[in-house]
Amino acid sequence: MKDKYLQKNLDQAVPEDIVPQEISPEEMFRQMQGFEKLGFEKLSTENSLPENINLDSNKTYRSGFVALVGRPNVGKSSLLNKLIGQKIAIVSPKVQTTRNKILGVYNFYENDSNRSEGIVGQLVFIDLPGIHKPQDKLGEACLKISQDGAREADLIVFMSEANHSPGKGDQWIIDWLRQNCYDSKYIILLNKVDLAKRKDRLKADRQAYLEMFADLPEKPQLIEISTVTGEGLEELKQSIWDFLPEGPLYFPEDAPTNLSMRFLTAELIREQVLHLTQEEVPHSVAIRIDDYVEKANAKNLTKIFAKILVETESQKGIIIGKNGSLIKEIGSKARIEIETLIKTPVFLELKVKVAPKWRQNERELGRMELS
Ligand SMILES: Nc1nc2c(ncn2[C@@H]2O[C@H](COP(=O)(O)OP(=O)(O)OP(=O)(O)O)[C@@H](O)[C@H]2O)c(=O)[nH]1
Ligand SMILES: [Mg+2]
Numbered sequence: 001m002k003d004k005y006l007q008k009n010l011d012q013a014v015p016e017d018i019v020p021q022e023i024s025p026e027e028m029f030r031q032m033q034g035f036e037k038l039g040f041e042k043l044s045t046e047n048s049l050p051e052n053i054n055l056d057s058n059k060t061y062r063s064g065f066v067a068l069v070g071r072p073n074v075g076k077s078s079l080l081n082k083l084i085g086q087k088i089a090i091v092s093p094k095v096q097t098t099r100n101k102i103l104g105v106y107n108f109y110e111n112d113s114n115r116s117e118g119i120v121g122q123l124v125f126i127d128l129p130g131i132h133k134p135q136d137k138l139g140e141a142c143l144k145i146s147q148d149g150a151r152e153a154d155l156i157v158f159m160s161e162a163n164h165s166p167g168k169g170d171q172w173i174i175d176w177l178r179q180n181c182y183d184s185k186y187i188i189l190l191n192k193v194d195l196a197k198r199k200d201r202l203k204a205d206r207q208a209y210l211e212m213f214a215d216l217p218e219k220p221q222l223i224e225i226s227t228v229t230g231e232g233l234e235e236l237k238q239s240i241w242d243f244l245p246e247g248p249l250y251f252p253e254d255a256p257t258n259l260s261m262r263f264l265t266a267e268l269i270r271e272q273v274l275h276l277t278q279e280e281v282p283h284s285v286a287i288r289i290d291d292y293v294e295k296a297n298a299k300n301l302t303k304i305f306a307k308i309l310v311e312t313e314s315q316k317g318i319i320i321g322k323n324g325s326l327i328k329e330i331g332s333k334a335r336i337e338i339e340t341l342i343k344t345p346v347f348l349e350l351k352v353k354v355a356p357k358w359r360q361n362e363r364e365l366g367r368m369e370l371s
Contacts, residue, residue, distance in 0.1 A: 062121035063247035067153035072130025075191040078227040090271035138359040162190035186220035
């Protein structure tokens, strides 16, 4: 059956030679034994990895990797943050906000209101870039990251919006999933149900989505949620728990993500650019952290020196703003977010650099761990 889809949809194949292999969950687990590589030491509070991971060798746990797959802007990163209860992935009303694979760890407890009774399972969410037609090497790299993320997951959450009927973008993604992840388990998630006013249309849309997945071996469940009101999230957690197989705890209990502080800092700066600029500028921006100095003085100051890369002189002018007003605003808003995250005072120096066509430059994408 899978072969039939492969044949039928060969013309939809997307070039896959842009970025090297993403690491598999098993490889990631192995790398975690090396711990520092993924930056956990910065995020975990006091316990070390081995003490956390080897909780109780007699106890069995449930665990798994769950990929969030869908068009840009449907709310994948918002869902990740909401479930983890912490801002791990940046969010914006602009499309194509997420550019990397972002892991968020959700722990299940015997008793959620009394966690001392112990952890019983662990779910690792894989937040992925929204899938869209690539316009450049950056887009191709993002697509590859999303496709690899879907392939390596134990469960795929296909996410779309309850306030829109399924469109061509959704159809393309579902065709790709049927072709490449035929045997996977799925949940269909319709987000933004708080915005869905037409209940009759929603009923028809639900049916349409279910039909699009109908010929897969595992019938998916469909859940409507809102990351704003929290509607449907308990049902989602329960469904994922029911699905989780027996498995190890992959991450320390107090490590909410695999991302380094450098990466998170760069993302928090980019988030402000996304919020404060328009049209092509948000998509033309990348952040490079030149230096990150912890405990730079007696008051535990963290000094961060970063560059905002843009593609043209005119974009540089926009980012700087009149008398430097915009870059100051980006800097002060990002600094507040970074201080909230790392819980120390922060000195943030921002400079703007023109890097023509960086989105086509494999070396630059490599620096951002995108190629
Ligand atoms: N009304 C409403 N807005 C939401 C909901 N969930 C997310 N949003 C908004 O939708 C926009 C996109 O959210 P993101 O979480 O960045 O979407 P994404 O799917 O991660 O987007 P990409 O990273 O571009 O793929 C933001 O403005 C969010 O505030 C929801 O349940 N209801
Ligand atoms: Mg996102």
